[in-house]
Amino acid sequence: MAYPFRSALFALDPETAHRATIAALRAWGSIGAPFAAKSVLDESLRVRLAGIDFPNPVGLAAGLDKNAEAVPGLLGLGFGAVEVGTLTPRPQPGNPKPRLFRLVEDEAVINRMGFNNDGIDAALARVGTLKRRAGVLGINVGANKDSADRVTDYAEGVRKAAPHADYITINVSSPNTPGLRDLQSRPALDELLAACDAARDKTPLFLKIAPDLDRAGVEGAIRAAMDNRIDALIVSNTTISRPGSLRSSFATETGGLSGAPLRELARAKLVEAREASGGALPLISAGGIDSADETKRRLDAGAVLVQIYSALVYKGPGLVHDILAGMR
Numbered sequence: 001m002a003y004p005f006r007s008a009l010f011a012l013d014p015e016t017a018h019r020a021t022i023a024a025l026r027a028w029g030s031i032g033a034p035f036a037a038k039s040v041l042d043e044s045l046r047v048r049l050a051g052i053d054f055p056n057p058v059g060l061a062a063g064l065d066k067n068a069e070a071v072p073g074l075l076g077l078g079f080g081a082v083e084v085g086t087l088t089p090r091p092q093p094g095n096p097k098p099r100l101f102r103l104v105e106d107e108a109v110i111n112r113m114g115f116n117n118d119g120i121d122a123a124l125a126r127v128g129t130l131k132r133r134a135g136v137l138g139i140n141v142g143a144n145k146d147s148a149d150r151v152t153d154y155a156e157g158v159r160k161a162a163p164h165a166d167y168i169t170i171n172v173s174s175p176n177t178p179g180l181r182d183l184q185s186r187p188a189l190d191e192l193l194a195a196c197d198a199a200r201d202k203t204p205l206f207l208k209i210a211p212d213l214d215r216a217g218v219e220g221a222i223r224a225a226m227d228n229r230i231d232a233l234i235v236s237n238t239t240i241s242r243p244g245s246l247r248s249s250f251a252t253e254t255g256g257l258s259g260a261p262l263r264e265l266a267r268a269k270l271v272e273a274r275e276a277s278g279g280a281l282p283l284i285s286a287g288g289i290d291s292a293d294e295t296k297r298r299l300d301a302g303a304v305l306v307q308i309y310s311a312l313v314y315k316g317p318g319l320v321h322d323i324l325a326g327m328r
């Protein structure tokens with residue numbers, strides 16, 4: 001069923017609706033959210049990963065709150081963790097608009113935002129003012145589009161984020177920065193992860209991969225992650241593939257596809273990652289998760305945690321509570 005203000009948001013272009021959502025969450029975070037958060041604490045849902053206590057296994061995926069503007073409001077929706085970013089060392093505007101598309105008939109999103117963000121320093125200044133948090137904070141880092149040395153960009157992001165983050169995600173899987181995903185293959189991935197490992201100062205490090213890697217690519221990423229002491233793998237980012245089932249006229253837009261049409265691929269890549277790692281590397285599943293049933297399916301398939309983004313657009317902010325209630 002549609003949530004109350006869905007039609008109002010859908011009447012706006014997607015980026016304006018996104019900004020309005022962040023503004024509302026920011027306002028709510030400063031008033032009611034800290035009280036709401038307490039109501040979803042349930043001991044049976046707690047998860048411990050990499051030394052971090054997650055109040056529940058349902059996290060917000062990166063990209064919704066790139067600049068860490070609405071963390072208390074988002075935790076107040078019930079998320080066990082909020083991942084901000086992707087943040088780059090220097091601010092950058094991202095790709096020309098339009099760059100965000102709702103595929104309503106498909107319950108999907110295509111984005112080619114291109115890491116638009118205020119830069120990591122501005123976001124960390126916001127994070128530094130947060131009081132004791134009701135949940136876990138992840139900081140997702142990436143490289144500037146025009147960077148001459150991407151490895152140094154990531155290492156700088158990790159070094160700066162480490163004092164502020166419960167965990168840091170190394171995002172090498174966005175399709176919207178040309179050449180970025182080449183960092184997913186060895187030996188480039190080993191060099192990158194070794195530099196991030198050296199910069200982390202004990203903060204847990206997660207690696208986020210694309211669902212478009214083939215089985216050998218997933219295996220290679222897992223070996224590199226384990227060789228470089230990565231604590232968990234996030235499977236996955238958006239896909240550049242386009243299932244034949246898509247009905248929306250936006251289906252041919254360039255960018256990463258997320259939401260319902262990503263569900264099967266994300267599930268299949270989780271299974272591949274589970275097989276390749278033999279359980280030795282904790283897995284976090286993202287892609288098309290929109291219900292308690294789907295969350296349970298991912299946990300049963302070997303994920304320790306899940307992350308959600310696109311389903312919030314279609315099912316609204318009450319989704320997190322609904323999922324948690326359905327898991328008890």
Ligand SMILES: Cc1cc2nc3c(=O)[nH]c(=O)nc-3n(C[C@H](O)[C@H](O)[C@H](O)COP(=O)(O)O)c2cc1C
Pocket residue numbers: 061062063064066085086100109111113115140171174208236237238258259260262286287288289307308309310311
């Ligand atoms: C508009 C939009 C922006 C995104 N930006 C980022 C980002 O900056 N960094 C990142 O790691 N993932 C980003 N993602 C990917 C999500 O974090 C997630 O991995 C993906 O959308 C699959 O989950 P979903 O089907 O629940 O949306 C973005 C997704 C969307 C829809």
